[in-house]
Amino acid sequence: MSAFNFNSGSLFCEQVSLSDISDQFDTPAYIYSKQTLETNANAYVKSFTKPDSLACFAVKSLSNISILKLLNDMGCGFDIVSGGELYRVLSIGADPKKIIFSGVGKSKKEIEEGILEGILSFNVESASELYRIEKIAENLNKVAPVSIRFNPDIDSGGHDYITTGRKGDKFGISSIDQIIELSKYIKSSNYLNIVGLASHIGSQILELDSYRKSAKKTIELADSLIELGISLEFLDLGGGLGVPYNEESPPSPENLVSCLEKELQGRKERLVLEPGRSISANAGVLITKVEYIKDDFLVVDAAMNDLIRPALYKAEHDICNIKENTGVPKLWNVVGPICESSDFLAKNISIYADEDDILAIKTAGAYGFVMSSNYNTRPRACEVLVDGDKSILIRKRESLDDLLEMEIIGDD
Ligand SMILES: Cc1ncc(COP(=O)(O)O)c(C=O)c1O
Structure with missing residues (x-):
C-alpha cells in the first residue's frame, strides 16, 4: 500500500499533508516516506530464507545519509560505485563486510x-x-x-x-x-x-x-x-x-x-x-509549484536539473495536483524554467492545475535527487523524510552562496 494518499481532499505522505510540507520547506522539495523505505527493504531482507543472504542497497539510486542509516539499521549492505559513496556509507557506520564496490x-x-x-x-x-x-x-x-x-x-x-x-x-x-x-x-x-x-x-x-x-x-x-x-x-x-x-x-x-x-x-x-530503485523509487515524490500557465504548458518551479529522468531516458512519471479533484482535468505538458527544450517533466498528462497549485511528481525517490545538478545556477532542492506525523529536513535547500562557495576569481 502506498504511503502517499488523499485524505480530506489533500495528498498526504503518511500522516503529514504535502501542503504543510510545502508551506514549511517551500518548493521544489523531495519528500520520502520512511514507512515505504522500511516496507521495501523488508521485502528483500525478510524474504531471504538463508540468514547469510545480503541485500546491498544501490547507493546511487538515493544516497542521503539519513536514508542510508535507516537501511543500514534494517540489515541492508551497500552496493557502491565511487569513493564518494564509500565515504557516505562509512560515515553512517556501515559494516565494510557488507559493502560491494561495482x-x-x-x-x-x-x-x-x-x-x-x-x-x-x-x-x-x-x-x-x-x-x-x-x-x-x-x-x-x-x-x-x-x-x-x-x-x-x-x-x-x-x-x-x-x-x-x-x-x-x-x-x-x-x-x-x-x-x-x-x-x-x-x-x-x-x-x-x-x-x-x-x-x-x-x-x-x-x-x-x-x-x-x-x-x-x-x-x-x-x-x-x-x-x-x-x-x-x-x-x-x-x-x-x-x-x-x-x-x-x-x-x-x-x-x-x-x-x-x-x-x-x-x-x-x-x-x-544489489537492489536500488525497487527500494527507493516509490518512497519519494518531488513537489513543485505551478508558476505560469501558457497555452498547454504548465511552467513549474522544478526543472530537469531537479529530475533529469524524463529528459535523459524519456522516463514517464505520474503527476497529480496535491489538492484532490479541484476541477476538470486537461492535457498538459509540464515544463521547467531551464533554457532547453528537453526541460520537461511530463508530456500530455491529464490533470487539473492552476497557477500557484502544488503538483507531486510521483515515484521520484530513485535516480531523482541524486542526479540533480546546478544547471542554470539553480540551487538543488531540499530533502524531507516523513516518519508518521513528523517531517524531518534531511538535506537543506542549497543557497546561492553555497553555489558560489567553490568558485575562485583568478588574479588578473
Ligand atoms: C552494478 C549495479 N548494481 C545495482 C544497480 C541498481 O539497479 P536498480 O536501481 O535498477 O535496482 C545498478 C544500477 O544501475 C548497477 O549499475
Whole structure:
C-alpha cells in the first residue's frame, strides 16, 4: 500500500499533508516516506530464507545519509560505485563486510581505500582493473577480495541507457574463457582472493525470466570454476527490479528472491543482491509549484536539473495536483524554467492545475535527487523524510552562496 494518499481532499505522505510540507520547506522539495523505505527493504531482507543472504542497497539510486542509516539499521549492505559513496556509507557506520564496490572505472585511490577499509568485494569489470587491484594490494601488503562481473549477454528490456548485461555494453566481462583464465590467475595470486561471481543485467526489469536466465548462466560458470578447484563465497545476482511508474506490473522483491533462491537451491554460495530503485523509487515524490500557465504548458518551479529522468531516458512519471479533484482535468505538458527544450517533466498528462497549485511528481525517490545538478545556477532542492506525523529536513535547500562557495576569481 502506498504511503502517499488523499485524505480530506489533500495528498498526504503518511500522516503529514504535502501542503504543510510545502508551506514549511517551500518548493521544489523531495519528500520520502520512511514507512515505504522500511516496507521495501523488508521485502528483500525478510524474504531471504538463508540468514547469510545480503541485500546491498544501490547507493546511487538515493544516497542521503539519513536514508542510508535507516537501511543500514534494517540489515541492508551497500552496493557502491565511487569513493564518494564509500565515504557516505562509512560515515553512517556501515559494516565494510557488507559493502560491494561495482563500476568500470575505479581509480587507484578508490581501490586503495576499499582495500584498507576491508570491503566485502570489488566487482571487477576488466582484466586491467584486476591487475591494478593486485598491484595496489601488493603495495599495501594486503589481500584484496574480488568477484568477476560476468556479462551474461541478456537483454532485459527497457531503455538502452539502463540495459547493462548485453555483449557490447561496457559492463562486466562476457568471454567465459577470459573469466576462467582470470579466475585461475586470481587463485595463483598472493594478493587477490576470489570471493564471488557477479552479474547485473540492467534496470527497470519487469519480468523474472531475465533473472532466471542470468542466474542459470552464472551458476553454470560457478560450476566450471568449482571443477578447477575455485570455490566462491557468494553469487551476486545484481539489482534492477522494476517499479510501476504507470501501468507496469513488475514482480515483487519477494517473488524475485524466491525465484533466485530456487535457482540456487542446494548450493553453498550465499545469495547477494544489489537492489536500488525497487527500494527507493516509490518512497519519494518531488513537489513543485505551478508558476505560469501558457497555452498547454504548465511552467513549474522544478526543472530537469531537479529530475533529469524524463529528459535523459524519456522516463514517464505520474503527476497529480496535491489538492484532490479541484476541477476538470486537461492535457498538459509540464515544463521547467531551464533554457532547453528537453526541460520537461511530463508530456500530455491529464490533470487539473492552476497557477500557484502544488503538483507531486510521483515515484521520484530513485535516480531523482541524486542526479540533480546546478544547471542554470539553480540551487538543488531540499530533502524531507516523513516518519508518521513528523517531517524531518534531511538535506537543506542549497543557497546561492553555497553555489558560489567553490568558485575562485583568478588574479588578473
Ligand atoms: C552494478 C549495479 N548494481 C545495482 C544497480 C541498481 O539497479 P536498480 O536501481 O535498477 O535496482 C545498478 C544500477 O544501475 C548497477 O549499475
